[in-house]
Amino acid sequence: MCGIAGVFTNNTSMAIDSQTLVNMAAMMHHRGPDSYGYCNPADMGVGMSHARLSIIDLNENRGRQPFWLDGGQTMCVHNGEFYDYQRIRTDLIARGIDFTSKSDSEILPTLFRHLGMEETLKQLRGEFAFALYDEQEDTLYLARDRFGIKPLYWTQTEDGVVFGSEVKVILAHPDVKPELDSKGLFHQLIQVMVPGSTAFKGIQQVEPGHMLKISRGDDGLTIENQKYWDMDFPVVGSREKQSDDYYIDGVREHLLDAVQLRLNADVPVGCYLSGGIDSCSILGLASGYAQEPLKAFTISFDSADYDESDIATEMARSVEADQEILKLNADLLYNNFARTIWHTERTIYNTLAVAKLMMSQQVRHVNYKVVLTGEGSDELFAGYPAFRQDMYLHGMEGLDENQASEWRQSLETSNELFKGAMLAKDEYVSDEMNNKVGFTPSCLQPWLGCTDHARQLIHPSHRAAVEGYEPGTAIAEKLDSEYLSERHPLDKAQYVWIKTMLEGQILTWGGDRVDMANSMEARPPFLDHKLAEFAAQIPPEMRIKGSKEKYVLREAMKGVLPETLYEREKFAFMAPPAHTDDKKWKKLRGLLDQYASREKVEKAGLLDADYLETLVAKQESAETDTSDKVQIDAILNHALGVMILHHHFVEQNIPAYAYEQAQKLNWVV
Template structure:
């Protein structure tokens, strides 16, 4: 729920402009259309604003943020949900704390008052990003949830720390000048980002599971970064192994509890439903726990190779859910491409992000604000084909010939559509990642393998800035060796994915940003940290048993799933690429003509137009192998995304747009 923004000045005497705060909330009105608020007391040098999506405590006066509490010494703004908050609120009330709302958000300032920030964080369960100013410490805290489900960006100007739920909220401050970062652009083109970075120079993300404490000393900011949580797989020789049924029962219990918590809302809660066991498991448990039929929202594509709606229908029937199917075609996907980039604020390799944006719009039009989703299951239970590949190559001792044949056959048959995206078409080795991890995980290889394309696509000036740059080295530097050393290879592969692709892709352009674009909150129950900590203890051979991925989860959910789902191998949920259909390819080329003509490319000074032309010609050639076309399709989407980003955020004055939006909404102070 919601969007937050704020300004922390170098001096307490510096006045914070009220209208700028409101403008920063207005530019992310889509995150919180129900109400807004701001707070900037005199002689404190800090201000916060908040655009509210009402889900818990619908009273617009009582639940309005930012909260100004603890005798005026604390300012607090929150985006997301805290679960089990009723129990915590009751305990704090019994200890003499007075609450002004029924909102889950308000527990944080009371917990911090009682325990301090560091000791408060273990109490917090859910998906969240928040800012808290403590006047007695003269400190601003910026905190993000354990997996990065909710976003939080920040930058430093000459006079201020500026932060917000979206990059556009940060750029809405007049002191922040939008400028592309060459390394950031390079990583946009290869899909995988360096954790904590963006495409924009000086604009950073608070990393998942991290807390920033920013203080003022002698007119300068001191920024202290603390990791408060990480995905901690046990060291291989210290793992306590129990029988399989123990883990099956534990997963079922933990997931049910996570789902029950995420059904908590003062508005109706639905579910996303694809043809995979992840969303089907969530729907099955939610239906069992609910007193009413669950509305299940399904995407249907106009390509049988990628469409899972028929399988999803079986699950909907089994649970007596009210299935709602949204049919998407090339026109809808490509006509909404540019709008999607405005919300993702990064490039996308596939129109799945557009499909998700269209689905959240459909959900909102059906008067739902909240859905439960299946994201996170593949990360916890090793569902992606890349994990099976790494398990076989690095995690098994002396597989025999029969095992080798079975593994190669099943992996190839079930993932031939995704060669070049979900699986590498060629091996790519990064020496620095090898040194840190022990091998280059297969999940990174398809994208690092695009480095030559990416380098040649950038204009000569940008290439000069990147001379000698090694993307694998930059990624490796952000991986914590303390959570890699001594771990099983499968644990390492999952850890790397969680730190890179989960946060930078699935939870960003596949999650929060396209969900909240239409004022809809998604709740990924699998990413409950209690469940995650239990899943980390599951032995690798129970996560992937033979060639069967997510074995423990399948067994835990066996009674809920129709037979076809219980036995079905992982199928990546992905929109049909442009090269698979002439109509889609024409729509993509029309977008290039609109946003990436030779004239526009020359004016932007980012892309090498000649190399782009050669890449498009290669994509159109019947001689180009399918796996190459999958990879080039992704790269072309990224190029288009960069040019749309340039149109949205560089050519336009975001601070003016934010002011105009506030005027349009009547948010004038």
């Protein structure tokens, strides 16, 4: 697990400065503190750099990247893990092919050399982002894993393409100007992003399951965006009829395989552990393979309504895990808010991101580099309340009134705390989303429902730039009709979540960015693509059976989970909002005074200072109801995040800062 960066110029005569490449690596030293490397051969117009976190093959010299193979014909850098690489290596060695290291990364250029890129991508299993340059084709490939677990950003300048694992890495290049984009700014205030976009003008993400093929010719660069994988739910009526046991046994078998592969490392592996069945399932399965008790890491909040640590402890005791509990309060959550935004490079609606950053810090404090996590389970097996709502509204025809009443009551009672965040306070309908999907998925409604607030909160100059802009339309346009047409409503709802909330939130500010902030690798077995492809075949009524979510997973994990967890309903993992605690509210107000005072807001020209003050006053009013406060809490966090983004990345000279970092690390060439 590492960080990658590079430059591909319009023609081979353009020299690429070595120190610039090293500065880009220094900006992501947190992603790879163990070593660094760079490569920029003369008269090739391509250069790459790499910051390494040693997980597989700890020998510094053998695992150093970039790889430059075939006598200089192939150059590549890789971030992430390729699982099952030993089998691939063995097959290639049997064919007389040599390797220079034991690193999983080296299978990438070797496979490409013998199979080409299309077949190589089919072979790769895991979470990854990579850049590979082929001199023979004079082509650069930028590729990202199927779900977007690992980040990869890029932008085009007058001289070529600049890419990197984080936005700040790209901003370290002197040709890239830091500027918040009007539409990107708008989406920062409503949480949900347009797939492939960022807050920054001209900087994009390689989308999950996609590859950019950037070819160089006499007229400059040609950029092709190619999809190589997608979550493919069957067309209605095409699923083969199988027994319940077939699906239950299949989930267990595929998940066991995914966990076993992700336990492979040359360093100790622990587990994140909350009170949900997802992380508990992973710990239970991993413990079955471990030779000694595993380390389990749990977050505890200082609010009984949001804290799950007691249930996590029950699971830890059942498998005799060595549990570490990190207790978080207002000081820890809000004192580290600005630091978290530096790493997420986008706004956050809840301090859960801060909590995750603090937990990864604790993991490294006790000398662990790798943990297994439960992310992806809700996406595959329909665990979120929004899925239950869509199943009820669009996927369960013929319910009698008693059944319907029981369903509604169960959903509303169990999710009262999260109304305004996980579930919409009021219904929001996007006409274009209705046209594309058949309905506006419940997962998007809480955030699209913030649109009116966002229009008033955005600065008048940016407000004019987004006049007539409908965020639901922009998101709908990025969704592939081929994978939505003729699908069951639950399949559609899950597909939209995977394309928006999973990649843009859970795997970004809830995953890689806050984990790698402390040089820690998180591995989510549920997002193994072979498990995902099997899960797509599971009938909707086995994912949500009656009003019980994740039915098939619960049955697959019988015997692994204690009875309490097996029976427990999904509880959203979320930090206590500021309005629930006077101390937290005072801390949030203090941050707003520090970064979003009227003077600073007016100077930045991003937000409307009057409306920001109106929202603060409304939040402090006793007449504002709870669901409104949940929504406003999210919007205020976003507004604060926007101002911190401006502080970190626009006001600061990032190229100069990157060079300072390189000097401190003694990475000067």
